[in-house]
């Protein structure tokens with residue numbers, strides 16, 4: 336979801352942005368109007384996430400999946416080694432991509448437990464000469480989130496935050512690089528946010544494609560080529576909406592309350608269950624099942640008819656997944672819990 340206020344603002348400005356006489360979709364990215372938009376977007380994100388001056392903020396393309404390759408191209412260049420914590424499908428994909436470019440290994444994994452929790456690690460879990468350690472902070476498909484920030488000592492920590500960016504405050508200084516495809520919690524698909532510490536750029540492999548090169552992107556203020564202008568404009572509106580609504584502390588409070596409504600209900604009954612370990616529950620993606628594949632299917636279909644959309648779990652796990660990103664109001668979660676109660680009452684499970 337995107338915040339309704341943001342959609343309305345975009346609607347109001349759709350045909351004519353300010354007194355430019357045109358839509359943002361029609362602007363030259365080199366126009367003064369657009370340069371103000373992209374620069375304001377960056378400023379707003381810096382303020383929102385409290386990003387220190389020694390970090391670059393880049394607007395890139397190709398989604399988070401492109402970063403699976405861009406990260407090793409740019410960072411796996413000192414010792415040609417990187418350590419991956421595999422806690423779900425996206426971190427696995429990131430690891431598989433990195434293996435093409437160097438000595439990438441799995442430092443910890445919860446694959447054996449069907450990714451029901453995030454593995455614990457200590458400094459000793461990582462090779463001391465790894466160029467970086469990669470994690471996926473919130474595992475969208477499995478509904479888990481890192482309950483801790485791994486201690487990697489001096490090794491830069493790289494985090495895919497696609498499905499939790501701006502859902503709560505994070506200490507950016509604990510990370511060497513944070514990236515996020517915008518379409519889960521920030522903006523329409525098409526832009527990827529990269530927040531990278533300055534000392535980590537400028538060491539890319541010589542064969543790095545220009546479009547993947549953080550240094551080139553930073554030196555050109557993310558406008559080495561035409562950026563995804565509309566998506567960045569939408570992201571700017573969302574950043575401003577977040578700032579106007581209390582920033583990330585307020586989001587965290589709101590998101591905690593929303594998630595608690597669902598988890599408290601799940602814990603209070605035995606019709607539904609969640610496969611996710613209590614230690615690693617995500618605030619953004621709540622995964623649950625009835626334990627019966629036919630009922631799960633009926634649940635998603637009946638819920639959609641009742642106006643509760645997109646509740647089908649990812650094709651690789653089945654069941655249900657409620658994605659309750661920033662813009663989902665508390666009322667949306669209340670409506671879901673009410674529907675779950677009704678569905679359970681009307682669809683008794685057959686005695687075994």
Ligand SMILES: *Cc1c(COP(=O)(O)O)cnc(C)c1O
Nearest residue numbers: 398399400425475495497498516
């Ligand atoms: C959705 C998602 C991706 C994939 O993003 P694309 O932008 O489609 O490449 C990667 N990582 C996480 C955590 C995601 O949620």
